Amino acid sequence: MTTEPALIVENLSLALGRANLVDGVGFSVAPGEVLALVGESGCGKSVTAQAIMRLLAPVIRQTGGRVLLAGQDITALPERAMRALRGQAMSMIFQEPQAALDPLATVGTHIAEALRRPLRDVRDQVLQMLAEVGISDPARRIDQYPFELSGGMCQRVMIACALISRPAVLLADEPTTALDVTIQAQILDLLRRLAAERRTAVVLITHDMGVVADIADRVAVMYAGRIAETGPTAQIFARPRHPYTSLLLASIPRLTDAPKSALAVIEGRVPTPAEFGPGCRFASRCPLADDTCRAATPPLRDMGDGRLSACFHAEQLP
Amino acid sequence: MRGVSPGMALILLLLVAFIVAALAAPWIAPFDPLRQSLLMRLRPPGTTVAAGMYLLGTDDLGRDLLSRVLHGARASIAVAALSVSISLAFGTLLGLLAGWFRGWVAIAIMRSVDTMLSIPAILLAVLTVAVLGPSFLNLILVLGLTRWPRYTRVAYAQTLQVATLPYIRAAEMAGAGSARILWRHILPNIAGPLMVVATSEFGLMILFEAGLSFLGLGIQPPYPSWGSIMSVGRQYVERAWWLTVFPGACLFVLVLCVNLFGDWLRDRVDPRSQGR
Numbered sequence: 001m002t003t004e005p006a007l008i009v010e011n012l013s014l015a016l017g018r019a020n021l022v023d024g025v026g027f028s029v030a031p032g033e034v035l036a037l038v039g040e041s042g043c044g045k046s047v048t049a050q051a052i053m054r055l056l057a058p059v060i061r062q063t064g065g066r067v068l069l070a071g072q073d074i075t076a077l078p079e080r081a082m083r084a085l086r087g088q089a090m091s092m093i094f095q096e097p098q099a100a101l102d103p104l105a106t107v108g109t110h111i112a113e114a115l116r117r118p119l120r121d122v123r124d125q126v127l128q129m130l131a132e133v134g135i136s137d138p139a140r141r142i143d144q145y146p147f148e149l150s151g152g153m154c155q156r157v158m159i160a161c162a163l164i165s166r167p168a169v170l171l172a173d174e175p176t177t178a179l180d181v182t183i184q185a186q187i188l189d190l191l192r193r194l195a196a197e198r199r200t201a202v203v204l205i206t207h208d209m210g211v212v213a214d215i216a217d218r219v220a221v222m223y224a225g226r227i228a229e230t231g232p233t234a235q236i237f238a239r240p241r242h243p244y245t246s247l248l249l250a251s252i253p254r255l256t257d258a259p260k261s262a263l264a265v266i267e268g269r270v271p272t273p274a275e276f277g278p279g280c281r282f283a284s285r286c287p288l289a290d291d292t293c294r295a296a297t298p299p300l301r302d303m304g305d306g307r308l309s310a311c312f313h314a315e316q317l318p
Numbered sequence: 319m320r321g322v323s324p325g326m327a328l329i330l331l332l333l334v335a336f337i338v339a340a341l342a343a344p345w346i347a348p349f350d351p352l353r354q355s356l357l358m359r360l361r362p363p364g365t366t367v368a369a370g371m372y373l374l375g376t377d378d379l380g381r382d383l384l385s386r387v388l389h390g391a392r393a394s395i396a397v398a399a400l401s402v403s404i405s406l407a408f409g410t411l412l413g414l415l416a417g418w419f420r421g422w423v424a425i426a427i428m429r430s431v432d433t434m435l436s437i438p439a440i441l442l443a444v445l446t447v448a449v450l451g452p453s454f455l456n457l458i459l460v461l462g463l464t465r466w467p468r469y470t471r472v473a474y475a476q477t478l479q480v481a482t483l484p485y486i487r488a489a490e491m492a493g494a495g496s497a498r499i500l501w502r503h504i505l506p507n508i509a510g511p512l513m514v515v516a517t518s519e520f521g522l523m524i525l526f527e528a529g530l531s532f533l534g535l536g537i538q539p540p541y542p543s544w545g546s547i548m549s550v551g552r553q554y555v556e557r558a559w560w561l562t563v564f565p566g567a568c569l570f571v572l573v574l575c576v577n578l579f580g581d582w583l584r585d586r587v588d589p590r591s592q593g594r
Contacts, residue, residue: 086493099484
């Protein structure tokens with residue numbers, strides 16, 4: 001696709017006090033494309049999404065970088081203009097669908113609120129949207145309260161809220177983590193289908209490689225606040241170009257593993273922001289690490305096949 | 319409604335009876351509460367005259383006590399309802415703002431709450447009425463504007479709690495402004511505890527009104543109020559016990575009902591106290 005990206009994040013840096021939570025993160029997503037932002041807990045995925053929406057906790061500061069929405073720099077936009085974009089040009093869905101719905105507002109009220117109109121004016125549109133996200137019997141569901149719905153249905157309602165105003169960008173922060181596997185697959189299918197139909201760019205935040213393989217066109221792997229590797233999903237899975245990605249993939253248990261065999265783990269732990277040194281943040285756990293890695297930050301290098309990797313030794317990987 | 323015990327049903331019934339009696343006082347009272355009949359001073363309950371029966375006796379000016387107690391209920395309930403409404407609205411608004419914006423807004427509001435709570439409310443009310451002059455309106459304003467800090471505290475604590483919940487984040491992410499979030503999402507979700515506070519304050523306001531009227535700072539004669547009837551009755555307590563007993567009993571039963579209703583409401587609203 002040669003279309004202009006719907007969302008570009010450039011060199012985004014976020015800090016909590018003196019600790020760099022996110023350091024020079026950048027990626028772009030084209031309309032209709034699904035980009036998975038992968039990484040373990042605390043690597044900065046969710047704060048990145050919050051920074052894109054410009055709804056960071058007050059203690060976290062953006063220390064650098066830009067966010068471009070459909071080519072427009074929104075980093076310095078006044079709060080009022082930002083509010084007009086939220087829910088309209090860019091939406092977000094969350095991990096706990098039941099908690100993300102106001103217990104005292106009906107399904108219809110939630111979706112109408114996303115359109116910023118009273119429900120009675122837009123009832124037909126809301127009913128149609130409910131049908132589109134696969135909610136059975138929309139005429140009954142529209143007047144129900146969140147407690148009357150299952151987790152999967154709540155997530156469908158959230159998706160309806162997020163997409164009814166046809167945003168250019170959807171940020172999905174672990175949208176299926178709280179759901180069981182069957183529902184998870186249904187929700188992912190739904191997201192994928194609606195994103196393609198409506199040409200919505202999706203940033204899917206997850207730590208589940210299975211989810212990534214299911215739905216993402218491209219992957220950005222994050223480690224300790226930096227991008228480790230980005231590229232098309234198939235290539236990342238087939239031949240990772242960063243030792244972290246390759247260890248991450250190796251740690252997924254497979255059905256062909258011998259029963260009761262030890263699970264593959266990545267030795268050590270993620271450094272805390274206070275422990276970040278001058279070098280590669282994965283160096284302390286990396287089998288390929290040498291003195292160069294500990295002394296200097298590896299830049300993201302073009303691997304020639306549409307991939308970028310932040311590893312000095314990317315070529316040494318099998 | 320499920321799970322209303324017979325005792326609670328009785329309390330609800332009594333509350334409704336008080337409210338109906340207060341609303342319908344002009345039509346159900348057997349006599350004009352202001353009409354004096356000096357020949358019939360301090361007659362005991364059950365005295366019969368040509369115009370009817372003084373069911374609860376008469377006061378020092380020969381006015382029918384039942385009619386005065388009924389009209390007094392009007393004053394008590396009206397003062398309590400209006401002053402609770404004022405302090406509920408004002409206190410809740412401040413609490414919502416403090417809990418939502420935090421920072422210096424919260425500091426300013428919550429410190430003035432602390433200041434207000436350090437002033438004895440009844441003393442402030444006495445002083446203000448004494449300066450402004452006693453009247454129905456002043457009474458309501460004074461009670462309304464001295465009792466808001468309790469609502470502010472509750473609204474503030476509840477708002478802090480609700481504001482961090484995912485659905486409030488979700489509303490923000492969807493582009494809702496502060497006013498919309500406060501009004502549509504936070505207020506409905508904190509209304510339960512506020513109603514509990516309002517109910518207990520309602521009982522207290524009835525007592526305050528009676529207390530101020532007893533001191534001559536509330537409802538002014540000749541208009542009846544339970545407090546002022548008792549205040550007069552105090553002088554005749556050896557000769558005419560009914561003047562203090564009946565309005566006192568009404569006051570006691572009404573406030574007790576309101577407080578028991580408040581406890582019941584709290585148990586309903588607060589899931590932690592539903593451990594049965």
